[in-house]
Structures are given as structure tokens and as C-alpha cells.
Amino acid sequence: MSRPPIPPTGSGSGSLDPDDTVLSAYLDGECTDAERVALDARLADSADLRAALAEVAAARDAVRGLPLRDAPPGFFERLLAEGLPEAPAAGPMETPAPVPGPAPAPSPVDLAARRARRTRRWTAVGGAAAAAMIAVVVVVPRPASVTPPVATFTDAHAVRSSLQDDVVSSLVPLGVRAGFRP
Amino acid sequence: MVTDGVPTWEEVARDHGRFMYSVAYRLAGNDEDAQDLVQEALLRVHRGLERYQPGSLEGWLARIVTNVFLDEVRRRRRRPADALPDDPERVLPASPAADEVSSGLSDEIQAALAALPEEFRVPVVLCDVADQSYEQIAAALGVPVGTVRSRLHRGRRLLRTMLTEGAA
Amino acid sequence: MSRRRRVGTALGIAALLAATCAVGGLPGAYADDAVTVLERARTATVREDFAGTVQIEWLDDGGWRSARTKVTGAGGAVQVGEGARQAGGRAEDRWIAGVTGWKVGWDEPVARAAPSPATRWDLTMATGTPVAGRATVMVTASDPKTGAPRVRAYCDKATGVMLRREILDRQGRVVRAVGFVEVARLGGATAVPPTTPQAAERRPSARGADPTPDAVRALPAGGAAPDRVTGFVLAGRYERSDGTVQLYYSDGLFGVSVFQQVGVLDPGGMPVADDRTRVRDTAALGYEVAGGSVLVWERDGVTRTLVSDATVADLRDFAVAFDDRAADGRGLVDRVADFLFGPFGWR
Numbered sequence: 176m177s178r179p180p181i182p183p184t185g186s187g188s189g190s191l192d193p194d195d196t197v198l199s200a201y202l203d204g205e206c207t208d209a210e211r212v213a214l215d216a217r218l219a220d221s222a223d224l225r226a227a228l229a230e231v232a233a234a235r236d237a238v239r240g241l242p243l244r245d246a247p248p249g250f251f252e253r254l255l256a257e258g259l260p261e262a263p264a265a266g267p268m269e270t271p272a273p274v275p276g277p278a279p280a281p282s283p284v285d286l287a288a289r290r291a292r293r294t295r296r297w298t299a300v301g302g303a304a305a306a307a308m309i310a311v312v313v314v315v316p317r318p319a320s321v322t323p324p325v326a327t328f329t330d331a332h333a334v335r336s337s338l339q340d341d342v343v344s345s346l347v348p349l350g351v352r353a354g355f356r357p
Numbered sequence: 358m359v360t361d362g363v364p365t366w367e368e369v370a371r372d373h374g375r376f377m378y379s380v381a382y383r384l385a386g387n388d389e390d391a392q393d394l395v396q397e398a399l400l401r402v403h404r405g406l407e408r409y410q411p412g413s414l415e416g417w418l419a420r421i422v423t424n425v426f427l428d429e430v431r432r433r434r435r436r437p438a439d440a441l442p443d444d445p446e447r448v449l450p451a452s453p454a455a456d457e458v459s460s461g462l463s464d465e466i467q468a469a470l471a472a473l474p475e476e477f478r479v480p481v482v483l484c485d486v487a488d489q490s491y492e493q494i495a496a497a498l499g500v501p502v503g504t505v506r507s508r509l510h511r512g513r514r515l516l517r518t519m520l521t522e523g524a525a
Numbered sequence: 526m527s528r529r530r531r532v533g534t535a536l537g538i539a540a541l542l543a544a545t546c547a548v549g550g551l552p553g554a555y556a557d558d559a560v561t562v563l564e565r566a567r568t569a570t571v572r573e574d575f576a577g578t579v580q581i582e583w584l585d586d587g588g589w590r591s592a593r594t595k596v597t598g599a600g601g602a603v604q605v606g607e608g609a610r611q612a613g614g615r616a617e618d619r620w621i622a623g624v625t626g627w628k629v630g631w632d633e634p635v636a637r638a639a640p641s642p643a644t645r646w647d648l649t650m651a652t653g654t655p656v657a658g659r660a661t662v663m664v665t666a667s668d669p670k671t672g673a674p675r676v677r678a679y680c681d682k683a684t685g686v687m688l689r690r691e692i693l694d695r696q697g698r699v700v701r702a703v704g705f706v707e708v709a710r711l712g713g714a715t716a717v718p719p720t721t722p723q724a725a726e727r728r729p730s731a732r733g734a735d736p737t738p739d740a741v742r743a744l745p746a747g748g749a750a751p752d753r754v755t756g757f758v759l760a761g762r763y764e765r766s767d768g769t770v771q772l773y774y775s776d777g778l779f780g781v782s783v784f785q786q787v788g789v790l791d792p793g794g795m796p797v798a799d800d801r802t803r804v805r806d807t808a809a810l811g812y813e814v815a816g817g818s819v820l821v822w823e824r825d826g827v828t829r830t831l832v833s834d835a836t837v838a839d840l841r842d843f844a845v846a847f848d849d850r851a852a853d854g855r856g857l858v859d860r861v862a863d864f865l866f867g868p869f870g871w872r
Contacts, residue, residue: 199510203484204592205491211591231510234517237466238485239607243375244382250392251374255367259400321786322794323830326413329816331765332782332832334612334619334630335773339639339760339780341687342603342614343570343596344703347579348816349621350594350606355413355796355814413796488610 195224198231204351326355364414366403373418376487380419383482384426386471397425419487420497423479430475469519477512480505559648559664560641566680566687571616573684574599577657577708583701585813586799592815593706642666642777645756646675653679656688657705666778673697676778679704684711694836701817701834748785748827749851755843757781774843781833781843790823800837804844811837824848 200206201214218225330349337345364372374395381394398421409417470478483489483497491509495502575598582591597604602615611622612630619630642648646666653663661679668675674697679689689704748770752759757774764770772783792810800811802820809822820831820840829847831840 196506196510199513200491200506202593203491203509204590205506208589208591211589230517231513234513234520235485236607237516237520238383238470238481241383241463241466241470241486244379244391245375246378246392246395247388250378250395251370254396254399255370259366259396259403320791321788321828322791323784323786323821323828324414325796325812325819325821325830325832328769328771328782328784328830329814329819329832330621330630331771331784332773332780333816334621335761335763335771335782336780336834337614337619338617338631339773339775341567341570341690343579343598343605344687344690346603346605346612346614346619347581347594347596347703348814349612350579350596350610351581351592351815355812 195227198228199235201228202232202235364402366399369402369418370399373415376415377418377422380422380482380487381426383467383470383486384423384475384479386467390429394422394425394429398422401425413493415487416489416493416497419483419489420493423483423497427475427479465520466516469516472519473512473515477508477515480509481512481516484509559650560643562650562662562664562680562685563642563648563678565685566678569681569685569687570598570603571601573686573711575686575708575711577705577711579605579703580706581701581703581815583813583815590815596705639760639775639780640758640777645669645776646778647672653677656681657708659683659688659708659711661688668695671695681711686711692834692836695838700836701813748787749847751847751850754850755846757843779833779835779839781831781835781840783847784830784832786828786830787826788828789826790821790828795821802837802841804841804848809841809844811840813837820844825852827851 197206197210197214201211206214218228333345333348339345369377377395377398378391381398382388382391385391385394398418401421401424402418470481473481479498480494483494484491489497491502491505494505494509498505575596577596578593579596580591580593582589584590594606594610602613604611604613606612606622613620613622617631621630647669649665649667651663651665653661655661656679660682662682664678664680665674666676666678667673673693673695675693675695677689677691677693678687679691680687688708689702691699691704692701694700750759750762750770750772754774757776757779759772760775760780761773762770763773768786770785772785774781774783792808795810796812798810799813802809802811804820804822804824807822807824809820812819812821817832817834818837818840820837822829822844829844831844833840833843835843
């Protein structure tokens with residue numbers, strides 16, 4: 176495989192105005208209505224701009240078209256069968272916290288060292304912890320509050336709606352972002 | 358079982374492992390690092406170190422994988438002997454593993470992606486692989502939306518240039 | 526039928542006749558009436574081959590939003606999206622894809638028991654403006670009480686495919702639209718069907734259970750499923766693997782999903798709402814996203830989420846009526862009708 180050459184720092188396509196960040200936003204549906212209208216007008220007048228948009232779209236499509244990447248065979252199966260490996264050192268990450276809370280400052284994690292341990296440090300700790308969590312879930316009453324997964328519900332509605340109404344217009348929301356603001 | 362909207366790490370691994378791995382691989386550029394990133398991300402899920410944002414499970418997971426990746430980049434910068442060059446603008450793409458089967462165009466794109474400085478690669482991966490909105494990316498990276506927009510655009514321009522010149 | 530309704534219907538028929546004359550180029554099969562045009566549009570995308578780009582636009586509290594995605598139809602299969610966001614369908618199977626791989630979205634028959642759109646809406650037909658360069662027939666559905674147009678559907682004159690659908694608010698302003706911005710092959714050469722996942726590729730759920738909703742008759746404690754709500758008819762009720770009940774209502778023009786979860790709403794864990802509104806005296810959260818309008822509220826320990834392409838204002842009315850019906854309980858007639866004509870009867 177030939178490796179693409181590394182461009183000089185800050186270089187890009189000469190046909191693009193570096194300030195035209197609206198082109199990417201336009202493709203992603205992330206520009207404002209006013210920007211979209213203005214860009215539509217500029218695109219209608221400028222072949223160069225249309226070409227610039229096509230270049231950005233090509234790069235965007237290239238990444239979006241990359242195939243799914245599977246983990247090596249057995250990676251997840253091994254994790255699930257044997258549990259997560261022990262954390263490398265005592266510290267905040269060792270504190271059990273079955274219910275997520277505010278994130279403490281992340282500890283530097285030596286992934287290289289963990290990689291070396293990955294194949295030999297599968298312990299029963301993860302499995303035991305998982306079993307303990309299951310036990311806790313079984314004995315603790317159902318929580319009294321719920322937070323509806325609205326994005327999942329929106330998708331589920333689109334699917335059901337597509338069986339009753341026009342398939343394309345019903346399913347289109349599944350092809351774009353739901354747009355909920357976290 | 359999902360309790361109070363928060364999935365267990367096992368559920369995440371089963372239901373979203375492929376998603377996490379895809380994001381991790383596109384960020385890291387090789388399988389070894391991707392496995393480590395996913396494993397560490399699952400640990401963070403298990404230990405509840407990241408707050409779950411209901412409504413966007415994959416967004417939350419992409420954010421965790423990205424945080425692990427950026428932590429590792431920062432750690433390697435502090436310890437340059439660990440492999441990554443100091444100048445993020447000159448990061449070389451990871452070499453494909455020996456047993457990696459070449460898939461032509463995908464490999465070219467992946468190599469170009471891996472050659473992007475991570476300040477551009479991360480928003481590109483979060484947007485075009487993890488399908489996150491600009492607002493979600495901004496929240497994940499702790500930068501303004503305008504910065505995301507700018508970096509994403511510059512990243513795509515660089516990608517386009519690399520792919521064009523690579524094909525020439 | 527009220528006098529006003531009769532007048533509306535008469536005007537609708539007159540408009541329909543006028544439109545039929547005005548669009549003289551219409552093939553006879555598509556000039557029947559507006560109901561026929563809508564019904565043909567509903568199924569046309571699985572009869573016709575096409576490839577194009579669809580844009581969805583919606584209005585939220587920050588202004589207009591829009592997004593585009595690719596759409597392909599061939600051999601009865603339809604596929605939308607690209608990359609991490611894709612969905613597909615063939616007959617009554619649906620698949621949703623992300624970068625996690627394909628998942629089964631639906632895999633059981635659904636009887637189309639929805640009422641005719643003419644039951645609740647006044648329908649008129651006229652020549653529409655071209656969409657994606659193609660001549661269209663426009664069907665307008667108006668509120669018979671106010672005369673305000675609420676939906677405009679632009680259907681391809683040659684093939685019947687719905688090329689654009691606009692949703693209007695009660696003041697007659699467009700607030701949501703989905704339509705082709707470019708389309709190829711429509712009415713032309715057949716194409717290779719889009720790649721849809723084979724059974725073996727569809728991922729099982731984490732728990733090894735069927736991940737798709739199952740039609741159910743009995744509801745969990747606290748759940749309610751009134752047969753009719755403000756002109757909408759219950760068209761199915763399902764239980765998802767996490768215990769959430771999904772009800773699907775239709776008035777022939779709009780569909781409304783009601784998701785019911787037992788538990789009080791924790792608003793602190795919700796995404797930022799576009800609209801902090803009320804359902805009668807209860808605080809509610811309103812959202813406008815690509816997938817539609819969403820309204821979330823809780824009453825008596827049951828949290829309900831409505832999703833629809835109708836407006837949030839419409840959903841508020843629906844929610845009030847739903848709460849009332851749920852509080853009333855269901856009468857004997859409802860229960861008998863449910864038993865005889867419930868979802869199992871439609872399968």
C-alpha cells in the first residue's frame with residue numbers, strides 16, 4: 176500500500192478559501208438557515224465554489240464510506256467471558272462506582288503496559304464484580320425515576336411509521352442525526 | 358439489563374463494541390492501540406467514571422473512547438520515547454499489521470486519516486465515523502462549536518489533498 | 526357531518542375536479558382522487574426504482590435546521606442514509622445500521638388499520654410546483670374547522686412517488702419538510718437492488734432476545750391504551766425489550782407513537798428541550814428534531830413520550846386527551862373492541 180504523502184503544515188487545496196468552513200457545515204446540515212440560503216446563492220453563481228464544495232464532499236464521503244472495523248476474533252468474547260482486567264494501580268479508578276457520577280480527573284493510563292498484561296491478567300475480579308452488580312440489581316427495587324431515551328424512541332417511531340406511511344419520508348430521519356442537544 | 362438508563366459494561370461490549378472499536382481504530386490507526394482504547398473505555402464505563410447522557414448512548418461512548426485516546430496522546434507527548442513524534446503536525450500513519458489484508462481504497466483513506474494531525478483527525482472521526490453533531494463534538498473536546506467547524510473543515514481539506522496527491 | 530365540514534368537503538371535491546382538469550396530463554390512474562393519490566404515494570417507493578438525495582428541514586427554537594441523506598430504491602427494497610446512519614426496508618422488514626452493524630428494526634406483519642385521511646381532513650388536489658425537476662400533483666390536507674392547510678404532499682406525476690411532504694402549523698406556516706432535492710432513474714431503467722443485510726448479518730440483541738418490539742395485549746400496571754384519541758385510532762401496541770410500551774396511533778395523515786414507562790420523569794437527565802411547555806397543569810418537555818416533534822411528560826407515576834411529525838401543539842392536545850382517556854379507564858365497549866380488533870386481529 177502506498178502511503179499518502181504528508182503535506183506541508185497548514186497546506187490544503189488551493190482552490191479552497193480557508194475561511195469557507197461553511198462548506199463543511201453545509202454538507203453536515205450544521206449551518207444556519209441564513210448561511211445555507213447565502214451559500215446556495217453563491218453556489219449558483221460560482222463554478223469554483225461548486226468545485227470546492229465537491230472536493231470537501233469527496234473527502235467527507237471517503238471517510239463516511241469506510242467499512243466497519245471488526246475487532247480481532249475473540250477480543251470481545253474474551254472480555255465478556257473473563258471480565259475486564261484489573262486496573263494497573265490503586266487510585267480513583269479502583270473505587271467501585273456502580274452508578275455513574277461526575278467524572279474525576281482522568282488518571283494517566285499506561286496503555287502500553289496494559290497491552291503487555293492484556294493476555295495474562297484476566298482475572299476473576301471483573302466477573303465477580305459483574306456478578307455482584309447483577310445481585311445488586313436483583314435486590315434493589317426498580318428506580319422510581321426514568322429518563323426516556325428520546326433518540327431511541329424517535330428511531331422506533333420512524334420504523335413503525337414507515338410501515339404505515341410513505342417509507343422514504345418516514346425512514347429519512349434514520350439517515351440523519353436526531354439532533355437532540357445533550 | 359439496563360438500570361436507570363445506564364447500561365452495564367457487558368451490554369456496552371455486546372451491543373456497541375463494534376461501534377467503539379470502529380471509532381477507536383479510526384482514531385488510533387492500528388488494531389493494537391484500538392484494542393487498548395476499547396478495553397480502557399469499557400473500564401471507564403464499568404467504573405462509572407464518565408457521566409452518561411441519556412438520549413445518545415453512542416455519543417457518550419464515542420466521547421469516552423476519544424477521551425481515552427486523547428489521554429494517551431498526552432501521555433505519550435509527556436514521554437516521547439513511547440513512539441509518537443513530538444510534532445503532531447508530522448504524525449506518521451501507523452504501519453498496517455502484517456496480517457492485515459489490503460482493501461485498496463479503504464487502506465488509502467485510512468492511511469490518510471491516520472496521517473492527519475490528531476487535532477483534525479479527532480473531529481473528522483467523531484463527525485464522519487461516529488456521526489456526532491458539532492455540538493456533541495464541541496462538548497467532547499471542550500472547545501467552541503466554531504473551533505469544531507474550523508478543524509473539521511481543515512481536516513477534510515487536508516484529507517482531500519493527501520488522497521489526491523497520494524493517487525497521483 | 527357539520528355544515529362547515531360539508532362545505533369543506535364540497536369545496537374539496539370542487540377543487541379536486543378543478544385540479545383534475547388543470548393537470549390534464551395526469552394519467553387516468555392518478556386522477557381518481559386525493560385519497561387514491563396519497564395511497565398510491567404510500568406504496569410507490571416500493572414499486573419504483575430510484576436513487577436520489579433527500580433533504581429534511583425542521584424548525585426548532587434556534588431556527589431552521591436541515592440535513593441531507595442519500596436514498597435508494599430498487600426491487601422493492603428501500604435504503605436511506607450512509608455511513609453510520611442507515612436504515613433499510615423491504616416488505617415488512619426493517620433494518621437500522623450504525624457503525625455497530627445492522628440491527629433488526631422490525632420483523633413482524635402490521636395490518637394497515639389506519640383510517641382514511643379523508644375521515645379527519647379535507648383533501649384537495651392541484652398541480653404542484655416541480656420537485657427535483659419533476660412535475661408533481663399536490664395534495665393538500667386542511668383542517669375542516671379552520672381551513673388551515675396542515676399537510677402538503679407533492680407526488681410525482683408520472684410514477685406517483687411522494688417527492689416532498691410539508692407539515693404546516695395551525696397558522697398555515699411550513700414547520701417541517703422532507704423531500705427529494707435530486708432524483709434519478711425514477712420511472713426509468715431498473716436498478717440493482719440496494720444491499721440489504723442477510724439474516725446472518727443482523728446482529729442479535731445483547732441478551733439473546735428478540736430486539737424488536739412484540740405486539741402485546743396486556744399492558745404493564747399503570748399503562749393505558751385508549752382506542753381513540755382526538756381523531757387518532759390505535760393501530761398497534763408493542764412491548765420493547767426494556768419493558769417500555771409503544772403505542773402507535775394514526776389519523777390517516779399523521780402517526781403518533783406513545784412510549785410509556787412506569788416511573789417519574791427525571792428532567793435533569795434529559796437533553797436540552799426546545800420548548801418547556803405544559804400538558805394541562807403538568808410541566809412537559811418539547812423537542813423538534815429530524816425525527817419529528819417530541820413531547821415528554823409524566824402523570825401519576827407514568828412517564829410518556831410522544832413522537833410524531835405533527836407539531837408539538839398538536840401533541841399537547843393529544844397528550845391532554847390521552848391523559849383524560851387513561852384516567853377514565855377503558856369502557857366495556859373499548860375492551861371488547863380491543864379483543865376483537867386489537868393488534869392480534871390485524872396480524
